[in-house]
Amino acid sequence: MNAVFPTPDAADSQRLLSPEELEAALRDIGARRYHNLHPFHRLLHDGKLSKDQVRAWALNRYYYQAMIPVKDAAVLARMTDAALRRIWRQRIVDHDGDHEGDGGIERWLKLAEGVGFDRDYVLSTRGILSATKFSVEAYVHFVSEKTLLEAIASSLTEMFSPTIISERVAGMLKNYDFITKDTLAYFDKRLTQAPRDADFALDYVKQHATTPELQRRAMAALTFKCNVLWTQLDALYFAYVAPGMIPPDAWRPGEGLVADAAPVRAAAAGGKMTAADRPRLPRGVRLRNDETRGKYVLLAPERTFDLDDNAVAVLKLVDGTRSVADIADELGRTYAADPRAIEADILVMLDGLAEKRVLER
């Protein structure tokens, strides 16, 4: 059974490390395996993701946040020492809060709402990737089944989280116009909570990992936890970046958003296009590159519309899943221009096409 986990080589595993050497070995695991190194995080922080890809991250990570107190309750249940429980229970309070509307889970829900989700949809966990669930649940099982030392050691990824949190908050605020400081308020508190928790867990592990075997187990626990975080990002990347294979039942762009009702209402009222609408070409209408004339045209049954370069850039992004706001965001990034100014212009253009019945929402 143990063979499933890689073991350090025999010579190392037989030597008792000093507490300082053990800490250095644990930090080295983070330096090589922590999820700040994952390509999905690089894209997220550098502003390279679409709004829908950021949404997929916020939705899936909700599951991790929601299960952290379940994990910590399982750790608490292993503790026979009241003094230890008094310290550990603070983690549950941090996430659940002391009253309704308080705590980390609530703040994560605000983050999800901030990127457009309907709160009840997020709470339902319906659209969460199965791989996210498997990975988070593996963490809960791990702390329930392994020794208390291993359970505590598995939380040590928090040693590395303040750096990634600072980088994420700065990067997202700079690179995405739909992200505000309020949306990311979740992370404010983590900057003090995580170091406090990590300091305690590190002292505990350094004190209690008193044999080479226990030290090896503590290192394996931290490696396991790095993998729990890494595989969640693998799953997001596979489903929403490349190859973009969204499994059955997982969230699809456009689902579970508060703006969902808006296009329906607007269409029913016959009103103008809004930023939340997801325009698409009606059946029988196609964007075509007319090679003899060297330009793109919109081909409709028995009619052809000449298009200027701006219209072509917009229509290349019209796919029935991107909203007008998403299209404006993407063009804003491509042309380094203010997306809200672009949005106003393309709404007028799209309304014109909708009136000619070569566009619908």
Ligand SMILES: O=C(O)c1cc(C(=O)O)c2c(n1)C(=O)C(=O)c1cc(C(=O)O)[nH]c1-2
């Ligand atoms: O934003 C991050 O990158 C990040 C990482 C980690 C982590 O390293 O486990 C946690 C969190 N955030 C976090 O918000 C959180 O509540 C948390 C709890 C735990 C844990 O293992 O008990 N890790 C993390």
